[in-house]
Amino acid sequence: MKLAPISRNAPAQILDGLTTAVISLDANLRVVSINSTAETVFGVSRRYAIGELVSQAILQLQPHTSRLQEAMRAGTGFVERELQLRKAGDEPITVDCTVTPLTLGRGVGLLIEILPLDRHMRISRDELLLAQQEASRELIRNLAHEIKNPLGGIRGAAQLLERDFPDSEHREYTRVIIREVDRLQNLVNRLLGPNRVPQKAPVNVHEVLEHVRQLVEAEAPEGVRFLRDYDPSIPDLIGDREQLIQAVLNIVRNAFQAVDGDGCIALRSRTRRQYTIGGTRHRLVAQIDIEDDGPGIPPSMIDKIFYPMVTMRPEGTGLGLPISQYLVHTHGGLIECKSRPGSTVFSIFLPLDKRAGAMA
Structure with a gap:
C-alpha cells in the first residue's frame, strides 16, 4: 500500500491532536505558538494570543511570570505538579506543568506543556x-x-x-x-425503578425542559421565577421522552422545594465536545444545567444525595435523585452536582452520538 506524503502542516496538526496544552514562548515571553487544547483549556484563540506577552494572552499564567522569567535567564526548566491555575471569575483548574528551554531558530525560548488533571x-x-x-x-x-x-x-x-x-x-x-x-x-x-423497556426515538431536549418547566410553573407561587438559557444548535438525541421528562422533573422539583416559594430556577443547555462520561469519550454531549439560588446542600451530604432513602426533608422519600440518575444512566449519561449557599447546580450530561442511543 502506498502511503500518502506527510504535509508541511503535519507538526501543527500533531500538536493540535494532543490532549496536553502546548505553548511556546520567545525570549521576551511572547507567545509564538499555541495548540488547540491550550485554546480550550485557557479560553483564548491563537489569533489573539500569538505575538502577545504570555501574561496578557493567558491570564491564568500571569501570577507565574516571574518563574518563567527566571527559567529563561537561567536556561533551566522546571516541573510543577497539581498546580492550581485560575482567572478572576472562573473556576480554578488543576494541572501538571512542565517548562523546558527551547531553541527557536537562532534564538531561545520556552516550551510550556500543561496537562489538565481535572478531566x-x-x-x-x-x-x-x-x-x-x-x-x-x-x-x-x-x-x-x-x-x-x-x-x-x-x-x-x-x-x-x-x-x-x-x-x-x-x-x-x-x-x-x-x-x-x-x-x-x-x-x-x-x-x-422503572420496569419497562425504554421506548427510544429522537427527542428534543428543549421540548423536555419546556414541558417540565410548564408542569412545575403551574404549581409554583408568584415568588418563584424561571430563567431559560438554551443553545438552539443542540441536535435531537435518541432517548425515551417520558423517562427523560421524569429525570428532569425530579431535579426541577427538588430545586423548587429548595427555593421555598421565593427564588430563581435557571434552566440552561450547552454542548460539550470530546467529553468523557464514565470512561467513555463522546464526540458531542448535551449538558443541561438546573440551578437554584436556595440555601445549598451541606458538604457532608453532597456525596450521598444520589443514594436511595437519603433526603434532607422530613417529608421526602429520598428516591427522586437516585431514580433520575438511573434514568440518565440508561441513556449513557450522568448527573453531577455542585453546591454552595445561593447556587446549587445539577448538570445532566447526555451523549448525542448514535451509540449512546443504542444503549439499553
Whole structure:
C-alpha cells in the first residue's frame, strides 16, 4: 500500500491532536505558538494570543511570570505538579506543568506543556459514582425482591381474614393491613425503578425542559421565577421522552422545594465536545444545567444525595435523585452536582452520538 506524503502542516496538526496544552514562548515571553487544547483549556484563540506577552494572552499564567522569567535567564526548566491555575471569575483548574528551554531558530525560548488533571480526576470520580450506584441498585433490587414475597403473603392472609370475618369491626383491621401492604409494595416498586423497556426515538431536549418547566410553573407561587438559557444548535438525541421528562422533573422539583416559594430556577443547555462520561469519550454531549439560588446542600451530604432513602426533608422519600440518575444512566449519561449557599447546580450530561442511543 502506498502511503500518502506527510504535509508541511503535519507538526501543527500533531500538536493540535494532543490532549496536553502546548505553548511556546520567545525570549521576551511572547507567545509564538499555541495548540488547540491550550485554546480550550485557557479560553483564548491563537489569533489573539500569538505575538502577545504570555501574561496578557493567558491570564491564568500571569501570577507565574516571574518563574518563567527566571527559567529563561537561567536556561533551566522546571516541573510543577497539581498546580492550581485560575482567572478572576472562573473556576480554578488543576494541572501538571512542565517548562523546558527551547531553541527557536537562532534564538531561545520556552516550551510550556500543561496537562489538565481535572478531566482525569472527574473521570475517576464518575467511574466511582457509577460503580457505587450500580452496587447500591443491586443491593436494593435483592432486598426489594426479598421484601415483596412476604408482603404478598401478608396481603393474601388479610384478604382471607376479611372473607372469613365479614363483620365491620374485623373488616376495619384487615383494610388497614391491606392499605399498608399496598403502600409498602408501592415503595418497593419505586425503589426498583422503572420496569419497562425504554421506548427510544429522537427527542428534543428543549421540548423536555419546556414541558417540565410548564408542569412545575403551574404549581409554583408568584415568588418563584424561571430563567431559560438554551443553545438552539443542540441536535435531537435518541432517548425515551417520558423517562427523560421524569429525570428532569425530579431535579426541577427538588430545586423548587429548595427555593421555598421565593427564588430563581435557571434552566440552561450547552454542548460539550470530546467529553468523557464514565470512561467513555463522546464526540458531542448535551449538558443541561438546573440551578437554584436556595440555601445549598451541606458538604457532608453532597456525596450521598444520589443514594436511595437519603433526603434532607422530613417529608421526602429520598428516591427522586437516585431514580433520575438511573434514568440518565440508561441513556449513557450522568448527573453531577455542585453546591454552595445561593447556587446549587445539577448538570445532566447526555451523549448525542448514535451509540449512546443504542444503549439499553
